Amino acid sequence: MRLRRVIVVFAAAVGLSVGVPQAISAAYAAPPAVAVHATAGVQALNVIPFIEYRTCSGQTTHWVDVDIITASGLQDWCFGYDGTWYFNPPNNVITSVCPGNNKGRFTYIDPSNGKRDIFTFTPGAEFYAHGGVKAVSLQITGWSGNDSCTS
Numbered sequence: 829m830r831l832r833r834v835i836v837v838f839a840a841a842v843g844l845s846v847g848v849p850q851a852i853s854a855a856y857a858a859p860p861a862v863a864v865h866a867t868a869g870v871q872a873l874n875v876i877p878f879i880e881y882r883t884c885s886g887q888t889t890h891w892v893d894v895d896i897i898t899a900s901g902l903q904d905w906c907f908g909y910d911g912t913w914y915f916n917p918p919n920n921v922i923t924s925v926c927p928g929n930n931k932g933r934f935t936y937i938d939p940s941n942g943k944r945d946i947f948t949f950t951p952g953a954e955f956y957a958h959g960g961v962k963a964v965s966l967q968i969t970g971w972s973g974n975d976s977c978t979s
């Protein structure tokens with residue numbers, strides 16, 4: 829937990845020094861089974877940081893809406909801003925991804941063959957997996973337009 833706080837403080841300081849006002853709240857808002865992972869070194873600045881997470885059941889949003897199977901049942905989790913989110917078991921069975929107005933990629937393991945696959949998304953695209961897939965990561969690289977998702 830201390831390492832996570834150090835990473836969050838470092839990333840926030842870097843963000844403020846380059847003029848990015850968003851705080852990194854995802855590390856604290858996420859359920860314990862999901863975490864934002866950082867790598868060491870200067871390259872980490874390209875994949876850390878400003879992705880945010882929130883629950884969004886029953887809402888219309890421009891964020892990436894992910895339908896995820898949890899111990900509590902099917903939930904809608906939304907992700908916004910640039911960055912990469914790594915999913916961890918048991919909260920990694922995804923039935924659909926609606927990108928809203930976002931661009932990026934969703935990496936998952938196809939249960940039919942056990943291999944990794946990538947859904948590259950743009951605004952308006954949708955991903956459905958009957959029975960679910962094992963989520964590995966969600967990367968948001970940008971956004972444009974007004975496409976939205978209703979959970």
